Amino acid sequence: MSTPRFYVSPDAWGKEISLDGQEAKHLSQVLRIRPGEEVCLVDGRGRSGSFRVEEIQKHKTLLSLIHEHYEAPPQSRAVMALAFSKAIRRHFFMEKAAELGAHAIWLWQADRSQGKLTPDLVGSCERQLAAGAKQCGITWFPEVKVLPGGIAGLIKESQSADRRILPWEHQDTTSLLTPEIAGRPGTTVYVIGPEGGFSDKELTALDDAAFTKVSLGRSILRCETAATLCLGLHWWASHLPQRFQAGN
Numbered sequence: 001m002s003t004p005r006f007y008v009s010p011d012a013w014g015k016e017i018s019l020d021g022q023e024a025k026h027l028s029q030v031l032r033i034r035p036g037e038e039v040c041l042v043d044g045r046g047r048s049g050s051f052r053v054e055e056i057q058k059h060k061t062l063l064s065l066i067h068e069h070y071e072a073p074p075q076s077r078a079v080m081a082l083a084f085s086k087a088i089r090r091h092f093f094m095e096k097a098a099e100l101g102a103h104a105i106w107l108w109q110a111d112r113s114q115g116k117l118t119p120d121l122v123g124s125c126e127r128q129l130a131a132g133a134k135q136c137g138i139t140w141f142p143e144v145k146v147l148p149g150g151i152a153g154l155i156k157e158s159q160s161a162d163r164r165i166l167p168w169e170h171q172d173t174t175s176l177l178t179p180e181i182a183g184r185p186g187t188t189v190y191v192i193g194p195e196g197g198f199s200d201k202e203l204t205a206l207d208d209a210a211f212t213k214v215s216l217g218r219s220i221l222r223c224e225t226a227a228t229l230c231l232g233l234h235w236w237a238s239h240l241p242q243r244f245q246a247g248n
Contacts, residue, residue, distance in 0.1 A: 014065070017041065038066065046070050052066055075238075079158075083112075084117050098138055099138070104142050104144070110202065114194065114196075122144050151205045165177070165191070165212050166206050182234045195223055
């Protein structure tokens with residue numbers, strides 16, 4: 001049986017930790033872990049550690065560090081810029097994003113978005129990502145950003161990326177997303193439009209900003225499906241032999 005994993009914020013990390021909230025409740029009331037047992041804590045920034053449960057109180061659990069480990073950040077980083085929509089199954093996508101090692105999730109306000117972005121989305125998305133990451137043993141959790149400034153805000157946020165990719169639905173003149181494009185060293189931003197598609201203004205702006213258009217096949221995909229497919233291709237390509245040699 002694998003060691004139970006719990007999340008603690010990087011600011012709270014130390015040799016002695018007080019775990020509270022839902023994590024403490026899950027430890028004591030759901031898993032019924034008792035003092036003297038060992039658990040694994042992760043901070044979502046590459047650090048994990050084995051901790052001994054010292055004391056369980058009503059609203060918190062006290063733990064002490066046994067040993068810790070740090071994992072360097074991945075060389076290939078996928079950022080999913082996903083247009084906000086009330087219709088998107090965010091819980092599904094956030095779990096898959098964590099499992100497939102997304103570097104960051106950007107929720108941006110598109111012209112055809114259903115509904116408006118709100119700051120509280122960050123907290124709910126972070127909780128969903130943490131749940132998925134803990135389950136599959138990920139030590140680097142995706143970061144979440146809300147970009148309310150439309151396509152201009154998205155383009156500005158992506159300026160420092162090594163590559164900027166636009167999955168495109170016009171199949172005749174657009175090449176498929178391939179390992180030669182996906183999963184390369186550095187940061188790659190994939191921008192996904194809303195269910196209603198990009199507006200002409202947004203497409204013109206992305207074209208002017210030199211986003212690379214790619215195809216995901218002939219099927220018209222839901223936005224969370226397109227985003228998950230991009231992440232899957234990126235993850236697979238980043239794990240190909242020789243990927244990080246000779247600047248591949």
